Amino acid sequence: MNNLDKWLKNSVGEGKKIVSGNSPKRSFFKRRPHAKHPNHKKQAPHASKHPSLRIIPLGGLEEVGKNMTVFEYGRDIFILDMGFQFPEDDMLGVDYVIPDISYLEDKIDRIRGIFITHGHLDHTGGIPYFFPKLGNIPIFGTKLTMGLVRKRLEEFGYAKVAKLNTIDPDETLRLGCFTLNFFRVNHSIPDGVGVIIDTPQGKVVHTGDFKFDFTPADNKLADFSKIAALSGQNVIALMSDSTNALNPGHTVSEKSIGKTLDDIIKNTPGRIIIASFSSLIGRIQQIVSSAIKHQRPIYVSGRSMVDNIEIATKLGYLSYPKGTIRDIRKYKNHGDPNALILTTGSQGEAVSALTRMAAADHPHIKIKKNDTIVLSSSPIIGNEKAITATINNLCYLGANVISNNIMDVHTSGHGKKEDLKLMLSLVKPKNLIPVHGLLYMRKAHGQLGIEMGLKEENIIYADNGSVIEINNEKVKLKEEKVESKYVIVDGLGIGDTSATVIKERQEMAENGIAIVLFKADKTTKKLIKTPMLISRGFLYLKETDKIEKEIVTESKKAYEALLEKDPKASWDDLKKFVAGSIARNAHKQLDRRPLVLPIIVTG
């Protein structure tokens, strides 16, 4: 029995509710819509006569962030996750980076639905930016995930028109010819799931972000039985989270972190301020429970922390007696010396609550001697300097700072080597496609696969824009690539990094700008006045006069020299020529390379 026949025979388990996505040909809640799919009408003994399954990661393979994967079979497409990424160091002034959806632009009517594995921004953050284009496509996810997506869409004014659908992990979701089943995983946010994707070309499993936690904060274990059952189901490819593939051992359990925090909350005299990620609902629950147990009033600071606690409470993911958690604005009047303050800013973000406290600039909290600050987090690569600056500032204010390198006050949401091996052992896939992370992380993951018996050719390293083709149980990386450039969000605009904008910012960031203003006769082009240098970010006060004169003199000379040599020189020729002279002069005299901008005014 080939793979396609197996798939056609594959019936949905008893008692499962089935929900379906966009499809002009199918209505919601229809039991076996796949039998009616055009691709299945002509059944053939060999799968090779059928279209290939195409898996196209549009993001998440060349960065930690902007996860988004397209699954395509015949005329059916569904999208898994739609995240954004924070900009790289050299993307000056950029707010976010989102995946490039050029590939989808002429295929929008074929997209049957979007499934979101969990509520983190690197899996959801792109949604509002794509909404104007993909607006009427239904979005599916578990309860908390959809609550957070709804909140984001509200901020952009799209929540009312969006088709948001909450699914239970035990439901089956039908999106065109794709049948999706789910298994709970542990992660640093509740309600994360992995996805079992049944396709006419066989079964593909995507873990989403995951770890295995035997004692998770919410006591909800990963769905081991569902995952283990996969080992007998001929999984063609496992797409698995590689974020921690370089880290040995098992990821520490959330409850063990909770114990450490409970000790701190119990035994530390005075005020305690705990900074953590606002989506770490399990951590927040443990902190809140400890604070209640040890009779500390709880206050919350930081917009995302307030928002997420509100959503999680409303949806039943956080529980505490009503009125226990208070807004920080109420703190001023109380002044509880025993308070526990939950806040954002564990990454040293410029405008966050903790950073403002550290800069003695928070409207409600003035850090004082003997305050204890716990950074219940670990640095995201690139934030190290900002975090140490925050810690250092807190020290200056007299606070005692506990971070993860002092005590175990944080654990990752991603599985380490042993967790990844456990997943491979449970699923026993034919092929491993390491996802989520840069190549060097994915290679470390692939290495684990090889150690466990997979062959080199069964590990697939794709890039953003790669086309992974599955046909007749063979997984191949196609030569073709779809567009997958970095699309940037800058203020209210969307651009791309190929634009000269970023390059110009880099030049000006390095050595400023030197503008030389020429006034010339309209017809003879001869200079009417001595040129003027206007510069920004280029010259230090002390050096200004001498250098200014030199640059002006040299650019005047250059202008006149060219005009003499070639009286027909165009305005552009003249500008180009003097620009070269100014640049050479700045470099020779100061070893700096400002952006040079000659302006010629006639009159």
Place this chain on the structure above:
Amino acid sequence: MNNLDKWLKNSVGEGKKIVSGNSPKRSFFKRRPHAKHPNHKKQAPHASKHPSLRIIPLGGLEEVGKNMTVFEYGRDIFILDMGFQFPEDDMLGVDYVIPDISYLEDKIDRIRGIFITHGHLDHTGGIPYFFPKLGNIPIFGTKLTMGLVRKRLEEFGYAKVAKLNTIDPDETLRLGCFTLNFFRVNHSIPDGVGVIIDTPQGKVVHTGDFKFDFTPADNKLADFSKIAALSGQNVIALMSDSTNALNPGHTVSEKSIGKTLDDIIKNTPGRIIIASFSSLIGRIQQIVSSAIKHQRPIYVSGRSMVDNIEIATKLGYLSYPKGTIRDIRKYKNHGDPNALILTTGSQGEAVSALTRMAAADHPHIKIKKNDTIVLSSSPIIGNEKAITATINNLCYLGANVISNNIMDVHTSGHGKKEDLKLMLSLVKPKNLIPVHGLLYMRKAHGQLGIEMGLKEENIIYADNGSVIEINNEKVKLKEEKVESKYVIVDGLGIGDTSATVIKERQEMAENGIAIVLFKADKTTKKLIKTPMLISRGFLYLKETDKIEKEIVTESKKAYEALLEKDPKASWDDLKKFVAGSIARNAHKQLDRRPLVLPIIVTG
């Protein structure tokens, strides 16, 4: 017997050679010059009648880098170290940061000498920048340290005129009223020493950068006997390296790293490229010895690696059969498949050899499948992203990358908690002044002091520019502070961060520049032409036309509105007014804040 009397009685040990620094009143090699010092003529029974010893750190306490400390007693001053620092993230376009020596500017004739503890740039890098001001002051240090300082000064053309003096750690150095003795320490560069400073107000010990390594690469142990003898000598204050004060345990021995590297060099098939710090001479010796043992030809790439190997070899700190180490330029012709290549670039520095190899842009090395690259280093805070980008690029080229989180291929040059405690145990100081590192690191160091029995008031946390006063065995932090701003080196110029230059660069880096050019009548000030917007780094192609028009229209309106309201408005008033309008417009329409620059031309 009070401290001063003890000091006056203190005779120099037998067999020691004494060298002295600058002093118009004293000649070199005089035996007891301190007896003739003006401050000692009027001997008094109580030290309080004598000047205080003043210790003024000008750098190294609010950063990791630019270490420099001034010791001042009466009219005598000596300087310990003179480093630079790499710029912080927000110092755009800045090459280095150097200490602020304003305090010394009117005291240059009182500076008796400069002592350098070891040859790292955070202890030596400032020298060439201060040389024009401090040129004729003698500089002292051990052999390798002076070799490296000489090389730096050569690059600036100062080597011939500088007074460089090599001392042996067993010599005694007299600098004005200060008597300096030395003890060898272990560090990540050979020839590092700590300094015992005898002053009329007692003994102060400065560790320099240090760790204790019981099996160092060069087999030279720290001078335990000299250090331990200090415990009986009433050390008033210990100034001790805090870089690793947050890290538990002992720092791993260099030889243990050598063993791991030897295993790799022995057992890895194919080419091996090892990137490390060029000043890690002990590491380089171990790698070179292993390569010779396992018959791998050795090539060196990267300017600082080539330079340092040359200096260390010449001075006897590296040994290998002549001709064993070859320049990378010779590699091309050989093409040895078995080669070991030593290179710089372990921090992902933009122009370094390894970064160029990773970008497939190195003139001699093309990375290929099965090359093994070892990063024998650890990330300096802030370099994490650049390093992971380099590792990732190497992976794309097919290389196998071994970094310190995979195997123990690097150890720090700074002592961890247990090393710091050992130093405290050996010296038994009355007071601890944690130095080298930000406050949060120094507080961790102070905490160790308290655990070992020092009282809170005996731990002194100074800042850059603080004045630490020692008088009659009391150590006090004065209220006064001397100037200690960040002085920046940018190309060939020196400025300071208070300059608007950096702020302008930050603005332009974020959202570019919007220049609006107005042409107005000289006398009526009325606009002659429609204004023109010239922008750089501000607008993405797609949005240009519409936004440009809008900004031009609005700034024209603003100009004319002000002129109508106040026909006497000055050119400056007009510029300021339209600048405000342009800024508001850019923010409203694009949520961006470019640097706005209106230019009015008359004609």
